[in-house]
Amino acid sequence: MKLSIIIPTYNEEEYLPNILESIKRQNFKEDFEVIIADANSTDKTKEIAESYNCKIVPGGLPGIGRNNGAKVAKGELLLFLDSDSVLTNDYLNLAIKEFEERNLGIAITQIVPLEKGFINEITHEIANYMTKQISHIKPHGAGCYGILTYKSLHEKVNGFDETLDFGEDTDYIERIGKISRFKVLDKPKLLISTRRLEEEGLKNITIKYAKSTAKQMVGKKVTLDELDYSFEHSKSQKKKRIFYSLCGEGLGHAIRSGVVIKYLIDQGYDLIVFASDRAYQYLNSKFDNIYEITGFNTVYENNSVRNKKTFVYNMKDVPSDLKNNMNKMYKLAKKFKPDLIISDFEFYANLLSHIIHVPLISIDNMHVLTEAEYDSPRKYSKDRLFSEAVVHAFIQGADKTLIYSYFFPPLKDEENTRYVDPIIRDEIYKLKPRNGDHILVYQTSDSNKKLIRLLKNNPEKQFIVYGFHKDERDNNILYRAFNEEQLYNDFKDAHCVITNGGFSFITEALQLGKPILSIPVKKQFEQILNAIYIQKLGYGEHHDTINQRILDNFLDNVPEYKKNIRENYRRHIDNSETLNVLKETIEEVLNKSE
Known part of the structure; x- marks a missing residue:
């Protein structure tokens, strides 16, 4: 038999039919077999494999599954694939022809994203470029992108190192590459799912593979725990x-x-x-x-x-x-x-x-x-x-x-x-509040123009205002765009606060002992109810609108509200x-x- 295709699986009922269909469509005239190394899937993975007449052997971590597949393989050549990949047209013919013509002992394939889009395409192009560049320095392969080798070479190096939980594919390629020739194939392309990219994000994937590649280039092993990386059936999934x-x-x-x-x-x-x-x-x-x-x-x-x-x-x-x-x-x-x-x-x-x-x-x-x-x-x-x-x-x-x-x-x-x-944020717990001169104003939206006009009409008072998405001074009003560190300082030193009825800001103000003048957003009853209870509990005042009389009355009563908060509000030291x-x-x- 010419070829044995080995695919490790675990709960791959969504993806496995795609790769098996792509194998079925190949115009490959020589004898081949497909071996599924399954790690005790709990979905329909094994039933799907059986319906395509695949051999099924016990799996585990990818290295274990690939070795188990290779043990029963009858093919002269072994092709290791991931279950979420798809073969492009004439992949098998192109791969084996180039492999044999170049007298290779082990090779991998360039990749194309299954899911289209600029980010997907450019990141995979960069991955192909980097893989080819690194291959000029030493045999390398991050990800099982169609590892093609001879069964005799597989047996000569004793297969994949089953003690490795990450980078077993690169280790395998390097060991066979030392006793034969390695190349990244030019013509065949393997379609690869971007699910790992979607699940972990471009930034995280880039950091993890850069870290693993750097270590592997200098001969160091990398573990799953070091990279916070997991397979579906690995320990972390418990x-x-x-x-x-x-x-x-x-x-x-x-x-x-x-x-x-x-x-x-x-x-x-x-x-x-x-x-x-x-x-x-x-x-x-x-x-x-x-x-x-x-x-x-x-x-x-x-x-x-x-x-x-x-x-x-x-x-x-x-x-x-x-x-x-x-x-x-x-x-x-x-x-x-x-x-x-x-x-x-x-x-x-x-x-x-x-x-x-x-x-x-x-x-x-x-x-x-x-x-x-x-x-x-x-x-x-x-x-x-x-x-x-x-x-x-x-x-x-x-x-x-x-x-x-x-x-x-x-x-x-x-x-x-x-x-x-x-x-309450830990940073709020750590603050040591004091009674400053400014009044902190925090708004859910920037639509309360009436409030701003009132603040301007009180030039003897200093207001620091958040919620208008700008850093700017307008006489007695200092606007600040949201910045946590700056907000902490403005919060702890405030004399009192004027806000809508937003729950989180109110509770942090109470934790810091700051009386609250609440003007809830009209028709937003959650804020209205928060404000009703602020007044009912004696921690401040609730008003549907604001004018000079309301502002003056609130400021006159700030000492009483401070006393009520101090005596009646149950403050905490942490969120435990x-x-x-x-x-x-x-x-x-x-x-x-x-």
Whole structure:
């Protein structure tokens, strides 16, 4: 027999048919066989292999699987392929012809991305170029891109080194290259899936392969743990796997999620995170495995939510957003196989949970609107009904619901719902607040022009304003674009704060003992309820609008509000209590689902 094609697999029901079909289409006249080395797949991988009349042998890590395949191989030549690759037309004929004409002992193939797009194509072109350049220095091959060799040479070097959990392909190529000739083939091309690139991101993949190549070039071995790299069946996959998805509007969800994500990673969970807009930008600068999705955005005008415009703005993109987001999340779910989904008020995670039948934990501050019993003024009844409907639409049927809150009205379902204390950034805990002269103004949007006019009419007072996305001084107003380090300093030294009704900023202000003048965005009932309780608890004031009388009255009462916060607000030294509750809830839900 001329050729044996060996493919290691683990849960590859999505990709395996593609490569087997591409092999079936080859116009290769000589005898060959296909051997699948399967690592105990739990999906339909083995059934698919059997339907294509493949031999099936036990697998494991890639090196083990390839060796097991080679042991039963009858071919003179061995071709090692990955299961997510696809052979181009006439690949086998071109590869073997060039291999034999150039009198080679081992060779690899150049690659082309299966998924089109400029980034995919340019990165694969660079990979081909670098592989060919390095091959002039020493035999090398990052990734099993069609390793072609003789079975006799495979046996002479005792196959792949099964003690290596990473770089076993490069080690194999180098050892055979020392006793024969190695080249990167010019003519045949192998189509390669970009799923690893999509899952880990270009930056992460580049760093990992650059690090591994540099070490291998000087003869050093590299491990999976060093690179934080995993195969589906490797040791790291024993960790519980979580999809964490969060609302991208504003930065409140992102800031607290940053604390939660770090904690979960430190606790040994494998995480993939989905976020949109500013939340994605914020988290992507701090963590790996952050994936961008599109989210819903609120339209603000004159410090008011415009419900009709918000509806029109979002609905025009819903069909494409729904398709693109769910396609990305579903594909990653099939690969990553999450044990649990956690949503911080993110809509698509809720849908995915129901589609793939994975338990869902909801953790946010929004669910106080629907899960608690409380009174609110009748003038807000329409806003309340609308906001409750939005919360119900975003998350349905969570297995457990955790609600961040600084006020605690009775819950409707205490068995499956509980309050947790707000998450505060560690940097806020470390601050030593003092009573400065400036008033810190923090806005969710830049639509409150009336507030700015009022601040200008108080030239004897100094205001530092965030939310208008600029660094600029206008007499007594100092505008700042968002910068965490700068915000910490402005926060700790503020005399008091003026804000909308954003939950995260309010809770951090309370932690620092800063009285709050809250002017919620009109029609946004979550902010309105936050502000109602600020006034009810004596921590500041709630007003639908602001004028000189309201500002003066608030400033006159700042000492009293400081006293109330100091005596009644339960301040913390860290987030451990809330994070421990989250971990307990995760383990409870996971144990129940097993």
